[in-house]
Amino acid sequence: MYRFYINNTDDDYHFMELARAFLPDDGFETIPYSGSPIRYLPSENSYLVNEKGSDDREEIKREFYRLLSELTGTRPPWGTLTGVRPLKPALAICSQSSVEEMEKVMKERYLMTDAKASLIADIADYQLGHVSGVPWEKASLYAGIPFCPTRCAYCSFASNVAPAEDHAAYLENLLKETAYMGRLAAEHGTGLESVYIGGGTPTTLTAAQLERLICGISEAFDIDPAGLEFTVEAGRPDTITKEKLDTLRRLGVSRISINPQSMKDRTLRLIGRDHTADDIREGYRLAGETGFDVINADIIAGLPEEDEKDFTDTLAEIIDLGADNITIHTLSVKKGSRLKENDPVYYRKNVETVSAMLDISRSMLTEAGFRPYYIYRQKHQTGALENVGWCRPGKHSIYNIRIMEDKQTIIGLGAGAVGKVYYPDEDRLERIANVSNYRLYSERFDEMLARKNEYYR
Numbered sequence: 275m276y277r278f279y280i281n282n283t284d285d286d287y288h289f290m291e292l293a294r295a296f297l298p299d300d301g302f303e304t305i306p307y308s309g310s311p312i313r314y315l316p317s318e319n320s321y322l323v324n325e326k327g328s329d330d331r332e333e334i335k336r337e338f339y340r341l342l343s344e345l346t347g348t349r350p351p352w353g354t355l356t357g358v359r360p361l362k363p364a365l366a367i368c369s370q371s372s373v374e375e376m377e378k379v380m381k382e383r384y385l386m387t388d389a390k391a392s393l394i395a396d397i398a399d400y401q402l403g404h405v406s407g408v409p410w411e412k413a414s415l416y417a418g419i420p421f422c423p424t425r426c427a428y429c430s431f432a433s434n435v436a437p438a439e440d441h442a443a444y445l446e447n448l449l450k451e452t453a454y455m456g457r458l459a460a461e462h463g464t465g466l467e468s469v470y471i472g473g474g475t476p477t478t479l480t481a482a483q484l485e486r487l488i489c490g491i492s493e494a495f496d497i498d499p500a501g502l503e504f505t506v507e508a509g510r511p512d513t514i515t516k517e518k519l520d521t522l523r524r525l526g527v528s529r530i531s532i533n534p535q536s537m538k539d540r541t542l543r544l545i546g547r548d549h550t551a552d553d554i555r556e557g558y559r560l561a562g563e564t565g566f567d568v569i570n571a572d573i574i575a576g577l578p579e580e581d582e583k584d585f586t587d588t589l590a591e592i593i594d595l596g597a598d599n600i601t602i603h604t605l606s607v608k609k610g611s612r613l614k615e616n617d618p619v620y621y622r623k624n625v626e627t628v629s630a631m632l633d634i635s636r637s638m639l640t641e642a643g644f645r646p647y648y649i650y651r652q653k654h655q656t657g658a659l660e661n662v663g664w665c666r667p668g669k670h671s672i673y674n675i676r677i678m679e680d681k682q683t684i685i686g687l688g689a690g691a692v693g694k695v696y697y698p699d700e701d702r703l704e705r706i707a708n709v710s711n712y713r714l715y716s717e718r719f720d721e722m723l724a725r726k727n728e729y730y731r
C-alpha cells in the first residue's frame with residue numbers, strides 16, 4: 275500500500291482520481307497535508323508530493339503523475355486529466371486561441387500523449403465547425419424506459435427484466451410525469467432542442483405503447499417530432515420488429531440506435547444477451563428498409579475474451595451495415611454489474627489490448643469517412659481510457675453533445691433519469707435525479723413531482 279502525502283492542499287479528490295489511473299483502489303492512500311514540513315514518513319512506501327508547497331494544482335498533479343509513473347512503470351495516456359469531460363478544458367483554451375495552440379497546451383499542461391491531444395483537437399475542430407451554440411430558451415428531453423429483455427453482465431443502468439403488466443403500469447406514470455413537465459415548460463416558455471428516449475431498451479415496449487409515449491411527449495411539449503432531433507434507442511435487436519420501426523418512423527423519429535456491442539456470438543452469450551449476431555444483421559436490414567435519417571451503433575472495446583481481431587471484425591461489419599454514427603466505448607465495470615461482482619478489478623486488465631482496439635477504431639473509422647465528435651470518460655474504465663462518438667459529417671447527435679457541454683437544461687423523465695437545470699448567470703447545473711427503481715418511481719411519484727416542481731421553478 276502506497277501513502278501519498280499531498281502537501282499544501284486540503285482536498286485530495288483530484289489526486290485520488292489521478293492515482294486510480296495507476297493503482298487499484300486498495301493499493302494507495304492520498305492524504306491531504308498542510309502545515310509545517312513533514313519530518314518523517316511513516317513507512318518506506320510513503321511519499322511526499324509538492325514538498326516546495328506550490329499553490330498551482332496542475333503543477334502538483336504533474337509532479338504526482340511523474341512520481342506515479344516512476345513507481346508503476348506506466349504512463350496513462352490522458353496524463354493528469356481526470357475529469358469525465360476532457361473536451362471542456364480543451365474548448366475553454368480554444369475560446370482564447372487556435373485548435374493547434376490548444377493541442378500544444380494540452381500536452382504541456384496535462385502531460386497527455388500526442389495521440390490523445392490530437393484526438394481532442396479533432397473533436398474540437400469538428401464541434402467548432404459543425405455545432406452551433408446552445409439555444410438558451412431550449413432544453414433537451416430525456417425519457418427513460420428501464421426495461422430490457424435480459425441484463426448484460428457489465429450493466430449498471432436502471433434496467434430490469436420485468437413482466438408486461440409492469441411495463442404498462444410504468445408507462446402510465448411516465449405519461450403523467452411527461453404531461454406535468456410539459457405544463458411547467460410551457461409556463462416558462464421553454465421549448466425543446468432534442469428528445470432522446472433511452473433506457474434500458476425503449477423498444478421493449480409494444481408498438482402501441484411507443485406510439486402513446488411519443489404522442490404524449492409531442493402533445494405535452496407542443497412539438498412536431500419531425501422538426502427536431504428525435505432519437506429512440508432500439509438497442510437490443512431482439513426487441514425490434516418492423517411494426518415498431520414503422521411506428522417510430524411514421525411519428526417522426528429520425529434517429530434510432532441499434533447497439534450490437536460485439537458481432538461475435540460467443541461474446542454475446544458471455545455478456546448475457548439473448549440474441550445472435552444474425553439478429554443484429556436483421557435489425558439493421560429492417561431499419562435500413564424503414565429509412566431513418568441516422569442509425570447509431572454502440573460497440574465496446576474490452577469485452578470478455580475478445581481480442582483485437584474480434585473487435586476489428588465487429589467494427590468492419592457495423593460500418594458495412596450502414597451505421598452513420600458509431601460510439602466506441604471502453605468497457606467500464608461499475609458497481610451493480612455482474613462483471614464487477616465476479617471480478618472487482620476486471621477493469622484494470624487488458625489495458626494494452628483495449629488501447630490497441632481504440633487505435634484500430636480511430637484508423638478504421640477515419641478511413642471510412644467518420645469524424646470523432648464527442649468524448650467522455652467514466653470511472654472504472656479499462657486503462658482510464660475513453661468513449662468516443664464518431665459520425666459521418668453532419669450526422670452527429672446534438673443531444674450527446676449538449677449532455678457533455680453541461681450548458682443546457684435537461685428535462686429527465688422516468689425512473690433513473692437525471693435532469694439538470696442550467697443557471698446561465700452562474701454557469702452552473704443543478705442535478706435532479708429521479709429514483710432509479712421503477713417500482714419506487716411509481717410508489718413515490720407525487721413526492722418526486724413536488725420536488726421537481728420546486729427545482730424547475
Ligand code: SF4
Pocket residue numbers: 421422424425426428429430431432433473474475509510
Ligand atoms: S442493453 Fe443496456 S441497459 Fe439493457 S441490460 Fe444491457 S447494458 Fe443494461
